[in-house]
Amino acid sequence: MITSRRITQFLILSLVLSAPTGITFSQTDHYERGKAALEQGLWIRALEIWGEGRTAYWRQKLSDPRIGIAYLETLIAQNKKLLYEEGIDFYLWGFSGENLADYFETVSEEASRIIPLLEDDEAAGWKQLIEDKDTSISKRIVGFWYKADPTPETEMNERLIEHFERIRHVRNTFTRNTTSVYGCDARGDIYVKYGEPTRRREGTFG
DSSP states (O other): OOOHHHHHHHHHHHHGGGSOOOOOOOSSOHHHHHHHHHHTTOHHHHHHHHHHHHHHHHTTTOOOHHHHHHHHHHHHHTTOGGGHHHHHHHHHHTTOSSOGGGGHHHHHHHHHHHGGGSOHHHHHHHHHHHHTTOTTHHHHHHHHHHHHOSOTTSSOOHHHHHHHHHHHHHHHHOOSOOOSTTSSOTHHHHHHHHOSOSOOOOSOOO
């Protein structure tokens, strides 16, 4: 059986070798190097760099949530559904290291994107952890997605994928401002929480 990890390795080995060269990166921050490659349209190269970063961090029981988020977002942007399981694995790894205090801004931002999905009492607890700069919020993030997974017996978490697909949609659709935690206007909050509406109405309210 061919796993998503083997597919990823095949794509990287077969496609990245033919990617344009001549890019100069800092060798210290895999996330930034991958981001620079992505900005130049080299998304396969970006995945390779982030994969190297994960391998290096994993050996030291460290993680980088920026890499986990960016890896999954990139796969969704490229609609690489065969690799979504790999992206989920990267995302969850990003919140599993012993060094998350170094990335608390990223952790708190990701928690803030989950809070609108919570009931009021639970949301209040998350907000307090963010205010206290408590890195245990990372365990809440991982736990939330495990609980939300409609098929926990598989490696695929359809609800997590749907969440990121919704965020991508609202960033491209609800663009009157960027005041929402999702980088869109307030309409995006409703869409991310509830999904596609059953009815649509256009016009002004009297």
